[in-house]
């Protein structure tokens with residue numbers, strides 16, 4: 001992997017000695033400490049505004065039951081198992097817009113994590129925000145409702161978690177467990193784009209106290225591949 005580029009979000013941070021980027025599987029790269037403390041505060045403030053109704057944080061019911069995370073969407077509303085323009089399994093309100101700056105953060109992370117392939121031609125247009133209270137988890141799944149092969153970019157805030165990154169063949173082993181901490185980014189594209197992954201546990205109380213977040217937030221940024229309008 002080439003030397004790590006600096007993101008707009010981490011450029012110029014004084015005294016920051018980032019842990020090294022790590023390719024967990026071909027196409028899947030962990031970028032520790034990708035967001036500065038101020039970028040984390042900015043993203044958290046945005047999440048708090050997005051979390052409010054209409055089309056705010058909600059419980060998600062899947063085929064197999066209720067998810068323990070609470071979730072909201074931006075750009076397109078994800079529900080099991082598709083995308084809509086309104087919170088069809090929530091309050092029915094129009095989904096909040098996807099902010100351009102978040103797409104720029106995602107593209108910067110992709111450029112650093114996967115320097116070989118060209119950046120996606122289509123703009124990032126969807127984000128899913130998940131809140132993990134103590135005890136919440138996410139089972140092994142694939143992000144397969146998008147029609148674009150563009151890499152998924154995840155940003156984490158607050159409590160650390162175990163992020164389990166598996167394979168494209170099924171929910172089982174082999175997998176690699178990665179600790180995602182506050183400010184970390186994780187990119188999965190190319191041969192890893194449709195790999196199974198999940199969050200078996202978080203570490204309650206492990207987030208940076210000065211951030212003031214209880215639990216864990218994860219924001220995954222995606223290209224829907226769906227037509228506008």
Ligand SMILES: O=C(O)CCC(=O)C(=O)O
Pocket residue numbers: 128130138143154163180197198199218220
């Ligand atoms: O919380 C995470 O780190 C992963 C979230 C995830 O896999 C998803 O939203 O599809």
Ligand SMILES: [Fe+2]
Pocket residue numbers: 141142143197
């Ligand atoms: Fe996912």
